[in-house]
Amino acid sequence: MQAKTVNKIATGVLYIIAGLVILILAALLGYILVNGVPHLSWHFLTAPSRAFQAGGGIGIQLFNSFYLLILTMLISFPIALGAGIYLNEYAKKNWFTTMIRTAIEILSSLPSVVVGLFGFLLIVVKLNFGFSILSGAIALTLFNLPLLTRSVEGSLNSISNLQREAGSALGLSKWETVLHVILPAALPSIVTGVVLSAGRVFGEAAALIYTAGQSAPALDFGDWNPFNMASPLNPLRPAETLAVHIWKINSEGIMPDAAAVSAGASAVLVIAVLLFNILARWLGKVIFKRLTAAR
């Protein structure tokens, strides 16, 4: 009898704990959305920010966030893909592989502020790129590489060895097998991994404060020549992203409507992460359907 009473009490306690956690998480999400969504308007999403007056928007910051994300992915994806292929297809179990795996693990656990400071020291100061989108993209690449590499490796690892054997039996070299058989088969889950990591990159701020900078100069959205200073595409201009913007206006405290702007910007960030999560799964499914006969 006693064991049954204990069982009931323990189950009750677990229900309470889970209920509390659900409550905390729901309150958190609810607070962000309820406070943020009313501030969202076309004007808020497109207007440039104002430092000393109320009524500014987040247009430039939003554009910077997306541009930085695309540049980061352009740099980090090929490297992560190569590294993932080597680790899963070629690497033998020896000291070199163990060492590299350890290095990747360490890189993934480094605090992002340390990665940002390293980017600041090497790229901004030593290589003299200044506070720029390019510096920010390289810093974010360092931050993104370990996770992306692991997700690529995981995707390749989930492909059955039968496919590799079939490739070898047809007389294909290992590289040709990887390129024409394994990669297409792994594509859906690779894409899912890439989009999920994009969500993480999109909200990162600590690594960007001292690499992409904390200022958002006015942009001329009619000028798409990447070599002009006012052009949105210029990779060498300083660019404050949305996440950095939230941090900056809250720690400076000179913007009169900082709380409203950050509430709106937080809601945008959370919605963006949500969209990335949904997009990741949806894209993975769509590509899987297109590549296979599972219609």
Next chain:
Amino acid sequence: MDQIRESLLKTSVATKKERFGKTITMAALILIGLVVISIFYFVASKGLATFFTDKINFWDFMTGKTWNPSTNGSNGKPQVGALPMITGSFMITVLSAIVATPFAIGTAIFMTEISPKYGAKILQPVIELLVGIPSVVYGFIGLTVVVPFIRSIFGGSGFGVLSGTVVLFVMILPTVTSMTVDTLRSVPQYYRESALAIGATQWQAIYKVILRAATPGILTAIVFGMARAFGEALAVQMVVGNAAIMPQNLTSPASTLTSILTMGIGNTVMGSMQNDVLWTLALILLVMSLIFNIIIRLIGKKGELK
């Protein structure tokens, strides 16, 4: 004859492609290795300059309680005692892990053992979403909700270790929970079945069998959460108060390694002593994340033996 011989001995196109592919993928991998090595080299060389170039005593740095790098103390040496920040970082990390652990384990058990259907359908996606929420958003919520709340209850400014703990607790909760869920799911189903078959109640099966089997994985999840809390910069910086003094109590303004680092690095000149000491703080962060890494590996190894 010679033609056949030649074509047999010559490197084929496929082999050339193979070599090409192997080389570029290996180059990508080596690049990552080089990045890690150079991070360590640069941060260490900058961080150690405090002791070798600026001749600051290592022990004074680690145990000094006054942080004021721009002025000299009574002994004519710069006041660079990092103990307040080290204490702040450790306090916030340990406290948030202590608070988060029971919640994370309880929720994970609920999701895997008690109500798997509800857990997988509702809790799982919400937790996955929360893992991805940017840390500045947590910081902003902390600033607008947690800090005023603590101010109204305990008085003072509301900034301090307690606010930092609350923010980090909410921040690492999803991470620790989802890792614990993975661990509990990897406990073989026949463990549960055999426990129930010999007459254990569900709680006995959970407490005496499943949790025991999952201990290494749960420990890893907690250490992982602590590593994340220790390295978190902006969310903490926004609520901790950033006063580089020893924390008197949980509600007085304090500081962490990361908060002083983010505040200070833009206001000091590269290569000066004031700048070097900040790099030393970064080096401490780097070493601590290494230590967390080693702990996780040790737990993994111990778990393997069972």
